[in-house]
Amino acid sequence: MLSGSKISLATFEREHAQKTLTWLNDTELCKFLGRTEPISQAEQEIWFELLKGKKSETLFFAIETTDTKEHAGNVWLHGIDTKNAKAEVRIVLDPKHSGKGLGVEALSLIKQYGFEWLNLHKLTGYVLSFNLPAQKAFEKAGYICEAVLTEERWSNGRYVDLHVFSSIRGR
């Protein structure tokens, strides 16, 4: 387990899947995550079972608060590509835990995990242009905005730019 001062990254267990479902069906969070379709309980259970078999491609962690051990969010590596030693970083926090710096710490810890444990070379995060908290959180965690892809995503009735944040091992 990786620990910081405010949070730890814990193995993602069945108990974490239920709370995750409420976040994935939260319409405000969905805008930031680029999701449009609601997810049912049955779909979530299938997803959790499949996740166990996909650890070489997707590594999920539950973000737990250090003091109360509360499940505050998830951070994960998606599309782990061992040939090119790269992966995408994704994150979601329970809204009641946002604004306290937990996201910055989780993005730093997953970077440490990706570089030191998985020997990855590059981590990338994709953030919609209107998602200023996520852009700041990636920057504060040491990722650099290396590109802005113009009108890359359709979101809430309009095309929006996508900011590409990355971190290279050792830089």
Ligand SMILES: CC(C)(COP(=O)(O)OP(=O)(O)OC[C@H]1O[C@@H](n2cnc3c(N)ncnc32)[C@H](O)[C@@H]1OP(=O)(O)O)[C@@H](O)C(=O)NCCC(=O)NCCS
């Ligand atoms: C993105 C996310 C992980 C950020 O984590 P967090 O712990 O809430 O981060 P913080 O609240 O510490 O905010 C980071 C910075 O954004 C700033 N911020 C917050 N709301 C803001 C706003 N509306 N406009 C501009 N800046 C804002 C904060 O002030 C902070 O900067 P500071 O430390 O210099 O004051 C979290 O908000 C989240 O889960 N959002 C929904 C899902 C999502 O967007 N995921 C990212 C897609 S990859």
